[in-house]
Amino acid sequence: MTxxxxxxxxxxxxxxxxxxxNVLNAEIISPPMVTAKTIEIGSKYSPEFVCTPxxxxxxxxxxxxxKGADTLIQMGGGCRYGYYAELQEKILKDxxxxxxxxxxxxxxxxxxxxxxxxxxxxxxxFSKLKAIYYGFITIKMVKYMDNIDEYxxxxxGFEIEEGSFEYLKEKCLRDFSKVKNxxxxxxxxxxxxxxxxxxxxxxxxxxxxxxxxxxxxTIMEPFSNYFLEKELAKNKLEIKRFxxxxxxLFEKRKTIKHYLKYAGEYIKYQMGADAADNIARTKxxxxxxxxxxxxxxxxxxxxxxxxxxxxxxxxxxxEIPVLFFSFDANTSETGxxxxxxxxxxxxxxxxxx
Amino acid sequence: MDKIGIPRxxxxxxxxxxxxxxxxxxxxxxIISPNTNKEIMNIGxxxxxxxxxxxxxxxxxxxxxxxxxxNYLLIxxxxxxxxxxxxxxxxxxxxxxxxxxxxTKILNYNINxxxxxxxxxxxxxxxxxxxxxxxxxxxxxxxxxNKYKEKRKREITINTNKLNSKKIKxxxxxHPYNTYDDLIGKEIIKYLEKENxxxxxxxxxxxxxTNKLSEKLSKELYFKYSKExxxxxxxxxxxxxxxxxxxxxxxxxxxxVNELVMRKINTPYINLVLDDTSSFTGTExxxxxxxxxxxxxxxx
Numbered sequence: 022m023t024x025x026x027x028x029x030x031x032x033x034x035x036x037x038x039x040x041x042x043n044v045l046n047a048e049i050i051s052p053p054m055v056t057a058k059t060i061e062i063g064s065k066y067s068p069e070f071v072c073t074p075x076x077x078x079x080x081x082x083x084x085x086x087x088k089g090a091d092t093l094i095q096m097g098g099g100c101r102y103g104y105y106a107e108l109q110e111k112i113l114k115d116x117x118x119x120x121x122x123x124x125x126x127x128x129x130x131x132x133x134x135x136x137x138x139x140x141x142x143x144x145x146x147f148s149k150l151k152a153i154y155y156g157f158i159t160i161k162m163v164k165y166m167d168n169i170d171e172y173x174x175x176x177x178g179f180e181i182e183e184g185s186f187e188y189l190k191e192k193c194l195r196d197f198s199k200v201k202n203x204x205x206x207x208x209x210x211x212x213x214x215x216x217x218x219x220x221x222x223x224x225x226x227x228x229x230x231x232x233x234x235x236x237x238x239t240i241m242e243p244f245s246n247y248f249l250e251k252e253l254a255k256n257k258l259e260i261k262r263f264x265x266x267x268x269x270l271f272e273k274r275k276t277i278k279h280y281l282k283y284a285g286e287y288i289k290y291q292m293g294a295d296a297a298d299n300i301a302r303t304k305x306x307x308x309x310x311x312x313x314x315x316x317x318x319x320x321x322x323x324x325x326x327x328x329x330x331x332x333x334x335x336x337x338x339x340e341i342p343v344l345f346f347s348f349d350a351n352t353s354e355t356g357x358x359x360x361x362x363x364x365x366x367x368x369x370x371x372x373x374x
Numbered sequence: 375m376d377k378i379g380i381p382r383x384x385x386x387x388x389x390x391x392x393x394x395x396x397x398x399x400x401x402x403x404x405i406i407s408p409n410t411n412k413e414i415m416n417i418g419x420x421x422x423x424x425x426x427x428x429x430x431x432x433x434x435x436x437x438x439x440x441x442x443x444x445n446y447l448l449i450x451x452x453x454x455x456x457x458x459x460x461x462x463x464x465x466x467x468x469x470x471x472x473x474x475x476x477x478t479k480i481l482n483y484n485i486n487x488x489x490x491x492x493x494x495x496x497x498x499x500x501x502x503x504x505x506x507x508x509x510x511x512x513x514x515x516x517x518x519x520n521k522y523k524e525k526r527k528r529e530i531t532i533n534t535n536k537l538n539s540k541k542i543k544x545x546x547x548x549h550p551y552n553t554y555d556d557l558i559g560k561e562i563i564k565y566l567e568k569e570n571x572x573x574x575x576x577x578x579x580x581x582x583x584t585n586k587l588s589e590k591l592s593k594e595l596y597f598k599y600s601k602e603x604x605x606x607x608x609x610x611x612x613x614x615x616x617x618x619x620x621x622x623x624x625x626x627x628x629x630x631v632n633e634l635v636m637r638k639i640n641t642p643y644i645n646l647v648l649d650d651t652s653s654f655t656g657t658e659x660x661x662x663x664x665x666x667x668x669x670x671x672x673x674x
Contacts, residue, residue: 068633070624070647100463101626107594108634115637129457129596288470290451290484293463297470323626326425327467331474347425 023143026050026090028078031241032166033266035198040159044152046144050090052081055244059084064350066112073319073349074102074238079109086118092143097126098237100294100324158203160270165210167265169193172217174262178254179224189216224259229313229368232261232306234299234332236318236325239348240264249317249346252358256365261311263302264295273298287331293324303332307339313368314341320349342367376504378404378481379444381436384429384468385452387550389493391525392518393448396497399514400506405444407436409556414439419650421475428558428622428649429551430464434472441478449473450496453486459585459598462627533578537613541572542668545610547603547632548620550577552648559620561654562646562661569665574614576606584609591635600631607639616642616668618661623649642668 025045027037029052041049053059055077063080082093097103106124113120123139125131140147169190177186193213200206231253233240241264253260268276273295280301281288287304291297299316306314316332318325329345336343344364346357380386380393386406397404407414410432418435426434437447449469454460469482481503483496494515501511537543544566546553553559553575566573576584577599584605588595591604607617619636621628625647636643644664646657 068629071629071633072626075630101630103596104594104627104630107592108630111634111637124594127594129454129460287474289473289482290453290466290470292467292470296463296467321425321624321626321629323427324463324467326423327430327464327471330423330471334474 023047023092024050024090025092025094025143026052026082026085026088027094028052028081028096029055029242030238032194033163033241035194036159036162036166039162039198039200040155043155044147045140046146047092050085050088053084053088055081055242059244060350066116068108070321072101072321072323074242075105075109076350077238077242077244078105079112082109082113083116083118086113086120091119092121092123094123094125097124097129097131098294099291100322102238102294103127103129158200158206161203161206162197162200163265163270164267165206166194166197167267169210169213169217170265171262172214174250174260176220176222176224176259177251178257178259179222179228181221181223185220186217189213189220227372228257228259229365229372230259230261230311231313231315231368232263232302232311233315233317234263234302234306235295235316235346236322237264237269237295239317239319239322241266249315249357249361252361253315253365256361258365261306263298284335287335292327294322296324296328299325299328300331300335303335303343307335307341311341312372313364314343315346315364316343317346317348320347342371375403376445377443378402379437379440379447379478380404380406381433381440381447381449382407382409383433383436383555384465384551385450387554388452389450392493392497392522395518395521396501396514399517400501400504400510402504402506404448405440407439410436410558411556415557415650425624427464427625429549429555429625430468430471431650432555432557433468434475437472437476437478441476444478446479446481447472447476448481448500450482451484453484453488453491455485455487455598457488458596459487459601460596461598462625464626529578530580533575536572536574537610539572541570542616542665543572543574543614544616544618544668545574545576545606545614546618546620547576547607548618549599549603549622549625549628550575552620552622553577558622558648562618562620562657565658565661566665569661571665574610576603579606579609581605591638592631595631597627597631600627604631604635607635607641611639611641614641616644616664618664619643619645621645621647623647 025041025047034052038049038051059080060077062083063076067076067079095106103126106122110122125136173186180186196209250260277291280298284301284304288297288300303314314336333343414435415432417438418431421438422431422434440447449472451469452461452465473480481500483499484491485493485496497515498511548559563573581602584602587608588601588605590608595601619632644660
């Protein structure tokens with residue numbers, strides 16, 4: 022039987038696992054969590070100045086293969102991410118791993134027909150109907166998870182009993198991964214939303230609010246930003262983040278037109294990946310009275326490098342502080358923490374004035 | 375009359391000839407920034423972002439040089455020639471980046487064949503904005519394209535003929551804005567020619583052929599200019615002695631494409647990645663030993 026795996030990103034391996042488990046007649050090897058070791062392995066075999074997600078995903082792939090996977094899935098994006106798979110496959114084969122790599126995007130396009138053909142090779146009994154049914158549930162699951170995350174981000178800094186949000190979220194995800202049908206998922210979602218809102222918090226009206234923007238992989242994979250959000254929450258901040266899978270898959274297409282109009286005095290075109298989105302979000306955060314902005318990206322992320330100058334310009338005009346983080350394989354946790362603390366202290370001082 | 379400033383960088387090396395004939399025909403005055411020099415590069419470093427690629431920094435330097443010497447800067451945006459032929463994301467964002475740095479007015483058009491936005495439409499837009507009548511613009515476009523095609527054909531013939539040369543032949547795989555830039559590629563070419571090497575250029579082949587041939591090295595590639603670069607390797611691999619990969623640090627497409635190709639080819643190669651701190655002395659040493667190796671190989 023085929024043993025299938027995929028690169029990890031945040032909590033999204035849970036819906037991905039769910040979909041594959043229910044749709045494919047194959048063994049699913051859950052990808053291991055990204056650790057310092059993963060990054061070390063990934064960097065060792067990656068080209069020197071490739072962007073960091075390449076190194077992370079390559080590292081995960083190697084670890085999955087060592088766990089027994091023989092078929093890997095890679096995704097695409099609006100930049101060079103879409104071209105990762107071909108080189109990663111070559112690197113893995115040169116290393117002597119006999120694997121198959123399924124790239125969901127090829128030549129800049131997603132072809133359902135091609136993906137269908139590839140899946141048929143793995144599982145000849147694959148049924149389209151089943152895929153559509155479970156695909157629908159998975160999409161809803163992602164949306165529910167993103168909604169819950171948004172609520173958590175706004176409130177986790179103010180929980181009275183430390184760890185209560187995290188504990189409930191873990192329980193929620195565990196239950197989500199076991200649902201049998203959509204009805205059950207919806208019921209669970211409603212139940213958990215209620216429980217989340219019941220968690221006791223102490224949130225002052227004038228708490229500091231910051232927005233996190235940046236490159237999509239780094240922003241969604243907790244290890245690559247060193248639990249940045251958690252660190253922020255410790256300092257009692259309310260966090261707004263825009264990018265999640267639901268946005269990328271379903272909202273971006275509509276929203277980007279609105280974004281370009283909204284930030285029309287700064288940008289006319291899309292700049293690749295989420296760069297233009299982040300420029301518009303900067304303006305939004307400034308207009309909405311946020312106290313500060315944190316921009317995070319992986320090293321060498323070309324679209325975001327282009328956007329950074331514009332983001333800085335907008336923030337200067339509105340006099341809102343921005344903190345830029347560029348993560349690579351050598352970024353030290355302590356360095357990130359120190360810079361965050363200094364940033365937080367500055368925001369506090371500004372607020373008191 | 376309004377004067378147009380053309381930065382001698384990135385887009386210039388693809389469209390410069392067309393622009394020049396187009397504006398000449400319409401009698402629109404223009405100024406082209408000089409070859410890249412240390413001064414231009416340094417202004418580019420000042421205004422550009424730290425992590426931008428060397429070519430983009432240089433481009434910004436050229437814009438800074440021109441901004442007070444013209445009424446408009448000419449900065450196109452090249453998105454794609456169809457979804458299988460996209461460009462680096464810097465080609466998408468240069469217009470907006472420059473527009474946010476300088477106050478100068480910018481003439482801009484967008485090429486996005488996936489959305490039926492062609493070069494012709496772009497130049498008509500530019501002509502109209504400069505107040506020229508439609509029929510004149512159409513004539514100017516035809517004139518410019520024909521002249522460009524003739525020149526391009528000549529260049530392709532010369533370059534292809536070099537493959538039959540008796541000298542040691544090296545294929546220089548590089549984007550034209552690096553190859554022909556004074557601070558990036560020119561010194562390398564000069565050095566190779568001095569050493570009696572036949573230098574063959576990856577961008578001077580029939581792009582229809584090289585684009586298709588690239589599939590032999592990379593099936594999933596969707597960057598137009600990278601495809602043409604590696605297609606030239608497939609086209610000429612039996613006739614050349616060595617390959618030099620030349621990139622500007624940290625080029626996004628090259629970081630992946632060149633790595634893949636280097637893992638697949640059997641021809642001897644070196645990989646030169648230049649940034650603003652590179653000195654030619656270091657490059658020279660590497661070129662020297664590469665050529666020695668090639669010469670040694672020939673004597674075997």
